Amino acid sequence: MRAMVNIHPVLVLAFIDFFTAFGVVFGGAMLAGIGATFLFMPPSTMMLKTAANLKIWAVVAAIGGSIDPIRVIESNLSDGQLSPVAQQVAFIVCAFLGAHMGTELIRWLCKGAA
Template identity: 40%
Template sequence: MNNEISNFWSTAILEFFIALGVVIGGSTIGSLSTLLTGRPPLYTMEDLASRLKIWALVAALGGTFSTIKAIERGVLGGQLSIIIKQIILILFAYWGSHIGYLIILLLAKGEG
């Protein structure tokens, strides 16, 4: 049981950092396109970070179908713990993507 809890929290932390990395990495590397397009790089970073938030969430969760299937299994099986775990994993992935977005805004605008 203790190992199962440890695995759950390590998965939650992993999903947080995957989502964080997708937003930060995608928007910084994507902003290199400004070298070819002539668009303002900081605006492009902000725009990409905003657009990547939802995709970072999906990438961290490994696709939405596994999460939806687990929630369905919890609802139909009457196992509230499965539903709560999936919600926590979704929240960790969301927080990672949102914090990545905030970091990009901080870098692009230079505000603290």
């Protein structure tokens, strides 16, 4: 039987944010390419445009889809508590990196096609 690895909950949430944002961009762009094929449009062009348009929305979806993380940053920063602020900023950065990596993967897949 394998031993469970005890990972800090903050790291778990950071990884989940990364892969959620990555999945939103990558999955959305792939499905847009499939839809473009059905409509006899160039799929690579549609995939590149969709990936670029979904990037910011992927970050928003990954961090919770609301203004709550910004409120956490604002309230804790005004109280002088930097640890929760750093956590929220790290979550946003991880989500952005996931969305960016998804966009770059789509760009790499469509390289030369558009």
